Amino acid sequence: MVESEIRKEEYTIPLREFFYKGTTRDVDCRIGRLKALRRAITGQMEEINAALWRDLRKSGGESYLTEIGMVLGEIDYHVKHLRQWVKPRRLATPLAFWPSKSRIMYEPYGVVLIIAPWNYPFQLLLEPLIGAISAGNCAVLKPSPFAPATAEVIKKIIAAVFEPGYVSVFDGEGDVVEQLLRERFDYIFFTGGSRFGQYVMEMAAKHLTPVTLELGGKSPCIVGRGANVKIAARRTAWGKFINAGQTCVAPDYVFVYEDQRAEFVEAVRLAVKRFYGDYPYESPDYPRIVHREGTERLARLMHSSGQVVVGGEVNVEEKYIAPTVLIDVEADSPIMREEIFGPILPVLTYREIDDVIRFVNKREKPLALYYFGPEQEAREVLNRTSSGGACVNDTIVHLANPRLPFGGVGMSGVGKYHGKASFELFSNLRSVVKSFTFFDNHFRYAPYKHLNLLKKFM
Structure with missing residues (x-):
């Protein structure tokens, strides 16, 4: 018990003390720190690129497109709009409670915990942090141990911008996460796998701590019979093989009309x-799998399901899996039972769109759904399925728009963020009614002689 209390002080007490000073509630302070964070990131651009190359062999172009650029864009969006967002929102008040005024105030939760994964180690730690700072919170950051070079750069950036009591970074393996989750936070934001996401929610429930879980799942891609097959293949290949398939919203598998499979596969080959x-x-420009164990898992999945028609090369020592396409994949094969999270694309065929919709609806709700084809059929697919987000005639780009809330539904996640949704996610929407004393409405008091009249105003 004593050891636990000592650790608790090391982790959270300085942040709570800093939060109670009220510094983070000042809007000018929030905007100033966000601008300082932007300057620190642009000043460390070379170090960030080098770290992402060491951890995942990401090129400078991919690092900017999928990590650095998205973070900078998110900062700019918050800085531009934050003063408007923080204003209390006036709402109407029932006439029965006149004279009163109603409003919603946006107040910070307090101290939030942000746990990030390894696949986008820069973006998926700093984007939620931007929302937490924008809303006026203090934060504890837990980067992934599988991206140690990126974690070191992030620690330098955070140290240059925030006092330790404002934002703190805690390195380490799973035991550090375990200890953090035993403590009481005011909000927990987790990005990662569904299995550990359930554990995070279980631990948070002990303190009734609200959580956001950004998980994943098997995001389907449907190529309609009337689609431009070449463009569908190229954009599916881009969304699938970026970051070597280690993307939570990557197309996990694709359905194509049976007579168009050969054309689609050949178009993917040319795109690769x-x-x-x-x-x-x-x-x-082609990254690597994060570790040897992940490479071996993907190789087992590939060799136990379907026929390789594109790629298929594996080098476990180099953590390399080639961009790969499989055909003749059974619906109950190993690769169709778990999220692939790698550069392997199963191509399934169909005759009727109803069969595809039933297939998708029989499985857990995905983080994303993609459809290529005519607008009318696109509407039908969207109306008859459910997913965290979706794209029509494209893949993964919906998460790059800060005006769109991003997140899952069901087993693919809880809660939405990005842009204003991030500010609101990390804010407690506090309902406030202000009543005046120059007039006292006696209708609401016992013995309720005027109840019938009061009913007319309720």
Whole structure:
């Protein structure tokens, strides 16, 4: 008990003391720190790129497109709109309670815990932090131990911008996460796998701490019979193979009309060649799997399901899996029972769109759903399915728009963030009624002689 209390002081007491000073509630302070964070990021651009290369072999172009650029854009959006967001929102008050005024105030929760994964170690730690700071909170950050180089750069950036009591970074393995989750936070934001997400929610429930869980699942891609197959293949390949498939919203599998499978597969082959050349292994733009264990898992999935028609090369020592396409995949095969999270794309076929919709609806609700084809059928697919987000005639771009809330539904996640949704996510919407004393409405008091009249105003 004593050891636990000592650790608790090390983790949370300085942040609570800092929060209670009220510094973070000042809007000018929030905007100033966000601007300082932007300057620190742009000043460390080379170090961030080098770290992402060491951790995941991401190129400078992919690092900016999927990590650094998204974080900078999120900061800019918050800085531009924060003063408007924080204003109390006036609402109407029932006439029966006249003279009173009603409003919603946005107040920070307090001290929030942000746990990030390894696949986008920069973006998925700092984007929720932006929302937490924008809403006026203090934060504890837990980067993934599988991206140690990026974690070190983030620690330098945070130290340059925030006092330790404002934002603190805690490195370490799973025991550090375990200890953090035993403590009482005012909000917990977790990005990662569904299994550990359930554990986070279980631990948070002990303190009734609200949580956001950004998880994943098997995001389907549907190519309608009337789709432009070449564009569908190219955009599906881009969304699937970026970050070597280690993206929570990557197309997990694709359905194509049975007579168009050959055309689609060939178009994917040409897209891979265009993106990464004849030998993706040698391409500086093609990342690696995060660790050996992940590479071995993907190799087992690939070899136990379907027929390889594109790619298929594996180098476990180099943590390399080639951009791969599988056909003749059974619906109950191993690769269709778990999220792939790698550069392997199963291609299934269908005859009727109703069969695809039933297939999707029989499984857990995905984080994303993608459809290529005519507008009328797109509406039908969207109306008859459910997912955290969706794109029509594209993949994954919906998460890059700060005006769109991003998150899952069901087993793919709880809560939405990005842009204003992030500010609101990390804010307690406090309902306030202000009544005046120049007039006292006696209708509401016992013995309720005027109840019938009062009913007319309720």
